[in-house]
Amino acid sequence: MKKTIGTLVLASTATLLAACGGDSETVTIGVSGSDTRIWDFVAEKAAEEDIEIEIVSFSDYVQPNIALAEEDIDLNAFQTISYFDEFIEDRELDLSPIASTVIAPMALYSEKVDSVEELPDGATIAVPNEATNLGRALLLLEESGLIELSDDAGLTGTPEDITENTKNITLEPIVAGQTPRVLPDVDASIINNGIAVDAGFSPVDDSIFRESDTATPYINIIASRTEDQDNEVYQRIGELYQQEDVAQFIEDEYNGGMIPTFVSLEELTNY
Template sequence: MKKFGFLIMFISLAVVMGACSSNAQTTVKVGISGSDTTVWDFVAEKAKEKGINVEIVRFSDYVQPNLALAEGELDANAFQTVSYFDAFIEEHNLDLVPIATTVIAPMGLYSEKYDSPEELPDGATIALPKEATNMGRGLLLLQEAGLIKLEEHFDGNGSLDKIIENPKNLQFETLVAAQTPRVLPDVAASIINNGIAVDAGFSPLNDSIFHENETATPYINIIAVNKEDKDNEVLQQLADIYQSGDVKELIEEEYDGNQIPTFVPLDKIGW
């Protein structure tokens, strides 16, 4: 009888432990930069259904999230473009890799006078950010719009002498990025960074006459992890959740074109 009672207790304990195990959650720490957690809050809710507890860790700069990831304080981060990531890990000799793409915050070409790049007349003046990286991104945008052609193997650092074809003889007014919206009345068009455009009341998707899309691969944002974790099942599952249709719809509705969901294969971004 005692043996029977012990057996019942053992089975009951096993059932309880099994139930606890099935409800156990794996915690994943994800680092972001800034205070906007809208998308990751939504991803966290979806992940919870699959037994993944997402802990969002906020940073106020663009340096610490990568260092914290490399030191094992985070499991993943999601805040940076491919271009920034590639340069950072090379400079700091970090063993980090991307596991998924997320969004692009598109740079745009804006005009108060014309409705498309094709309408820009010969000799038109384009305002262009003068910082090397911003200018390089702007020149790539103009090339994508079919207005200029850049030298082969363009390295992304802006310089007007890297333009090898300019069939409309466009003129360029270079100025600090923050000034690019203010000169719109005085130029044919102006290239404006995403954040500056949004602050000026513009939607890149609705108000620009041309903007970046998924072909601007250096400027797509990514989810990054330590190289040793690139095949981790939980992190891959989290990446799949981010790239789901529900998250895509949320980004499109929430940001009105200020961020565009850009879910492309890693080989498209050089990985």
């Protein structure tokens, strides 16, 4: 009996391989966090064109670029164009963007107050400590009216660029992945979108302030090794992502917590 079952299993496997025709191409895509709903949707579309997408999840914002540069994965899709540019310059990595995807709004969360106005004088706010995320967090605080920044703060401003702080807020820079965990210990915490979702928060329903959705530097991208940026299969994946049904899926699934933002590479890289 065991021999018969083994023969049937092998036969089924052979039939499956024959049905696939051996023509499909597998592409591994690195993401940060566990939310793969959009890519699961895109993968179903890609499978119809004999492109098999395998998602590799990472727990931080460093390893997906390292893994891509070291050829452990084919593409990644987890970061803003501004973070990407800063990272590859610092690490001297030969990577390039091939398509835009979404804006994932960064937001301010609190377990102690229900609005920015309720934050007390001397409040402590946790912020991500990575350079581009910190700069983004400061711009968010400026947009909320809590601080003002110098004109030359740019995208990678630091606390030294704060020119006005009427509530005497104290900033506590910590690793981005820890920003949800410190909520009980601070008055508020600025949390990246993907990290917030993984922690069970909705940027729309649970935050006390959310950044605007039109900031080009914070558009997320699909990246490849520069030598592969014209790869037809990779380009096709970018095209599939940017189709109208994917945009509708994102809008329906995330209700404003993730915003489809499909722009040209020229606009993306000239922010």
